[in-house]
Amino acid sequence: MSPKQQRLGCAAMLLLVAAPAIAGISADATRIIFQASDVPRGKSIGLTSSATSLSPYLVKTQVTRDMRGQPAQVPFVTTPSLFRLEPGTTNQIRLMKTPDDLPRDRESLFYFRAVAMPAGPADALSSRPAVSGALQVATATVIKLFYRPEGLAMQQPEAMGKLLFSADKQGLKVTNPTPYYITLHSLRVGNTPVKLRVDDNSSMIAPYASTGYHHAPRAGAVEWTAINDYGGTEVFHGSVQ
Structure with a gap:
């Protein structure tokens, strides 16, 4: 050869x-x-x-x-x-x-x-x-x-619905105030879907951390779908504060 x-x-x-x-x-x-x-x-x-x-x-x-x-x-x-x-x-x-x-x-x-x-x-x-x-x-x-670990502050199903949304200079800021990783399957603000990517981890928010979504709407009702422990999805609702 x-x-x-x-x-x-x-x-x-x-x-x-x-x-x-x-x-x-x-x-x-x-x-x-x-x-x-x-x-x-x-x-x-x-x-x-x-x-x-x-x-x-x-x-x-x-x-x-x-x-x-x-x-x-x-x-x-x-x-x-x-x-x-x-x-x-x-x-x-x-x-x-x-x-x-x-x-x-x-x-x-x-x-x-x-x-x-x-x-x-x-x-x-x-x-x-x-x-x-x-x-x-x-x-x-x-x-x-x-x-x-044992003894976390809440259960994982509850944590998926605890995300907080606020306006950021360049778009939308999503904060995870829980001890769990929250993996998003979809995210929509008003009638506008927010693009999520697996390769840059924008679809997953670490515990006690925030992720910014540039150019996403900064006001309105929010609907997000999170992935649970079994690989299924659950839908939650909130609003940009």
């Missing part, structure tokens, strides 16, 4: 695409709520390969501090962290928490990542596809992981 071909192969292997379901592999949850009470036994999430997949996958799992998976120390480990997933099968990954100094008065946010590498051509001596050095593309699914 020429040096140019080697470079192209390495570049292809590093291609990562974040999605809830990747190349025939799907997770059994859209978010992970890791309660303080889960610490002794851990928390599980299932990864399933579609029965129509043409090859097995080599899957690597980890917990990171951001969506891109930048190296950083986190108080979670995954077991198994590397495994082969055959077509039509499910593997349970257990998340275990290690000692930490996370805040006790609010949630902390992490990301569960599963990077799946499809198998290469079938081994010459076997009819079974083999996970080998012929991999060309790696894709990743990323799911939010919320660590929730």
Whole structure:
């Protein structure tokens, strides 16, 4: 293989695409709520390969501090962290928490990542596809992981309806006065929808923090839809103060 071909192969292997379901592999949850009470036994999430997949996958799992998976120390480990997933099968990954100094008065946010590498051509001596050095593309699914301490000031369903709205110099300011991360599915002021984006985290407001939406209306009735612990949505109403 020429040096140019080697470079192209390495570049292809590093291609990562974040999605809830990747190349025939799907997770059994859209978010992970890791309660303080889960610490002794851990928390599980299932990864399933579609029965129509043409090859097995080599899957690597980890917990990171951001969506891109930048190296950083986190108080979670995954077991198994590397495994082969055959077509039509499910593997349970257990998340275990290690000692930490996370805040006790609010949630902390992490990301569960599963990077799946499809198998290469079938081994010459076997009819079974083999996970080998012929991999060309790696894709990743990323799911939010919320660590929730005990004794928070209110319950999560109540927190979703506590958002506060006020006028900002450049648009709308949304304040979250609760200890929970509030994830918005939609936001409308009057008859004007406010654009939300996942990639810049404008759809999620951290505990005891504010987010600004430039060029959004600065007055009127507000309707927002928030995502609950089960991945469903609930609608709330308020007004810009």
